[in-house]
Amino acid sequence: MWTSKKLVVIPQRTSGLQRLPYEIIAYIVKYLDIDDVFHLSLCSRHFQYLVREERFCKTLINIKASYTIEADEARRSGQFARALRRVAKRRQALSQASPYVIGIVGLADSYEYIHGVLCYIIEARPQRWLRILDLHGSASHEMVVDIPALIREAVPRSAKSRKYKFRVLYHSNGITSCLFSFALPNTENWLLIFQAEEKKIVAQIPLESTAKIFVRNNKDFLYFGTHSEEGADGFKYWVLTGFRIEDRSLFPRKMRLTSVVGYDIGTTVCFEIIDNYFYVLSNQTNFELRETDWISYYHCLRFPLDDPDRNRAQVMHKDDSWRRKHAEGPIDDRWGFLKLDKDEASGVINIIESRKEWLTGKSGSRRTYYMTEVCFNENLELADEDNHPAVIPPVIMVGGRSIRPIRVGNNAVDSDVPVRQPENVHPGDDSSTTPMFTRTQTHLRSYQRCSNTYLDLVDDTSSGSTGRHLRLRTGHRKPKPKPESTPNALPTLEVSPVSDEKIDLDDIIKQCYHPNEIYFWPPERHQNQELLNKVYEILNPPGYLGSITAFSDERSIVYATGEDVNGLKVLIYVSFDPAARLAGMLREGYILGEKISAQYDEMTGQKGYGSGAEAGGSTKHVKDIMAEDEGKGKVETIGDQSRGALPSYIANPPAPEAVSEDCKSWSWLEKAMHQDLTGKLFTFAH
Known part of the structure; x- marks a missing residue:
């Protein structure tokens, strides 16, 4: 006997947030970070329009990532939704040490990685080549410069010299600057400026000195400087020379930076061209060390590129450029770096400095990353710093109560020392929280403010491996x-009225931010051990275990390691950009960073450690979600990509030019070296 059963369908409830009108959601997401908007879109299909609707994404990109490469490309192509997803994935991949692409891009004797462009030189006498590869643009072809032919055309009289030196100084906007030195019989130094794609030599400038020489340029102006001229006090200072690219003329007067102290670029001094201004930054203010207690300031100035007049340069006021107090503790200068960074959302320029300090009251040393906004008084000319007024410490609101002053670096602050804000101080690691690495084991040190992340390339031989064991x-x-109740206030800090003026900045940071999440990549253990072994072989090529030099930016790392019998080094590329598509490169899709974070017990104050899923690690990464949006189709693993296969969205490059023996051209387009290295990644030692 058959019985009929009625099928009861229970309607699925829609959350209140999903029922909100489009306009209300648009208002809400304006107060969220791009990362939060992206993760909200993954919570429900009802929120997919947050990262797919072009007009909606255009507004978000213009507000939260207007000063990014992704935004520039979206303005040209109109693909703002893709740009939004790309920014979110890039930032998460960087913060969780989970790169999208790894591979070997070439072999070289020397190289420079500047603004996403790799310039590397191969010394194979009598042939010597400079190769220029756009890594940010995922180029499948690269410019090749015949160095002997170039210098014969640029400096004909050097043809009689059999020995010479040639190295890249800078590359930007298609313009390459190189230092050329030869002896005939006296040593001559030349600055060669050329555009390889147009086969044009812009200028050849004789140099009086090459001491600490550097070059910076945009499409209109070029500046080069040396640490060469000696003042009346016996100390050397920097000298800048400007060059106008359009009419190929030098500015009539040099600019002498007598007030800029520091000679180590990237550590004590920094030079950059940003938005038609030339910026000069130093973290030192005196040529001589003082034994007495003193307060340190940044020295930052700028001037328009078309008007290099020191008397019209703008300089940061002492109120805004305070750096640290000497009594905070000694510094290990080997770990420090200094740079200028442009905020991806607002375009505001920030000073970023890393210092390893033995802070007073602490048992050991700690690396800390400090951010200071660069601001100038438009009505203030370059003046005597001693005339600047004293700094008045601001009032900080904690739990609805005013506190002045707060302790900085665990020392009572004097009345003329400002207060650091928690968002501008990122405490790094120390021996009490995570495994420490020596300076010789740490080959790259960087900080990316866009994702609140510090990044190291370390040799983790402590993990029990033999030989080199490079990891991110x-x-x-x-x-x-x-x-x-108080959305604009910091979290409540429980202190007694008596101790209001002895509050530790570290305590406020702990109440404003979660403890650092530490990630290592590649992980030590993985279900696909064969794949993991291949990754380690790429990062540590067999037979190439010599010295390491590394460069990085907000989306990729390039480092050189080892030397073979011919002196060549391997150039290894690691990219966090989901849109990176170098032909012949190997894509890594399933190996995520291993989370090893210090977990704080609020009851006992003790710390514990965990890794992987036990420490909150995710088994699935956003790189695997909506993979088709970035042209993947499927996530590729090591060895899956066929040689020479190009994604559909990369424009077909022009065919390489045929260079005949009779042709005197010193530059041409050629298939990139990394395409020929496919399938040879594990045979370099043979």
Whole structure:
């Protein structure tokens, strides 16, 4: 006997947030980070329009990532939704040490990685080549410059010299600057400026000195400087020379930076061209060390590129350029770096400095990353710094109560020392929280403010491996939610009225931010051990275990390691950009960073360690979600990509020019070296 059963369909409830009108959601997401918007879109299909609707994404990109490469490309192509997803994935991949692409891009004797462009030289006498490859643009072809032919055309009289030196100084906007030195019989130094794609020599400038020489340029102006001229006090200072590219003329007067102290570019002094201004930054203010207690300031100035007049240069006021107090503790200068960084959302320029300090009251040393906004008084000319007024410490609101002053670096602050804000101080690692690495084991040190992440390339031989064991290591912090009752206030800090003026900045940071999440990549253990072994072989090529030099930016790392019998080094490329598509490169899709974070017990104050899923690691990464949006189709693993296969969205490059023996051209387009290295990645030692 058959019985009929009625099928009861229970309607699925829609959350209140999903029922909100489009306009209300648009208002809400304006107060979220791009990362939060992206993760919200993954929560439900109802929110997919947040990262797919072009007009909606255009507004978000213009507000939150207007000064990014992705935004520039979206303005040309109109693909703002793709740009939004790309920014979110890039930032998460960087913060969690989970790159999208790894591979070997070439062999070289020397190289420079500047603004996403790799310039590397191969010394194979009598042939010597300079190769220029756009890594950010995922180029499948690269410019090749015949160095002997170039110098014969640029400096004909050097043809009689059999020995010479040639190295790249800078590359930007298609313009390459190189230092050329030869002896005939006296040593001559020349600055060669050329555009390889147009086969045009822009200028050949004789140099009086090459001491600490550097070059910076945009499409209109070029500046080069040396640490060469000696002042009346016996100390050397920097000298800048400007060059106008359009009419190929030098500015009539040099600019002498007598007030800029520091000679180590990237550590004590920094030079950059940003938005038609030339910026000069130093973290030192005196040529001589003082034994007495003193306060340190940044020295930052700028001038328009078309008007290099020192008397019209703008300089940061002392109120804005305070750096640290000497009494905070000694510094290990070997770990420090200094740079200028442009905020991806606002375009504001920030000073970023890393210092390893033995802070007073602490048991050991700690690396800390400090951010200071660069600001100038438009009505203030370059003046005597001693005339600047004293700094008045601001009032900080903690839990609805005013506190002045707060301790900086665990020392009572004098009345003329400002207060550091928690968002501008990112405490790094010390021996009490995570495994420490020596300076010789740390080959790259960088900080990316766009993702609140510090990044290291370390030799983790402590993991029990034999030989070299290079790994990426990142530290990422997330802000804690603010109290609903006071959305604009910092989290409540429990202190007694007596101790109000002895509050530690570290305590405030702990209440504003979660502890750092530490990630290592590649992980030590993985279910696909064969794949993991291949990754380690790429990062540590067999037979190439010599010295390491590394460069990085907000989306990729390039480092050189080892030397073979011919002196060549292997150039290894690691990219966090989901849109990276170098032909012949190997894509890594399933190996995520291993999370090893210090977990704080609020009851006992003790720390514990965990890794992988036990420490909150995810088994699935956003790189695997909506993979088809970036032209993948499927996620590729090591060895899956066929040689020479190009994604559909990369424009077909022009065919390489045939260079005959009779042709005197010193530059031409050629298939990139990394395409020929496919399938040879593990045979370099043979």
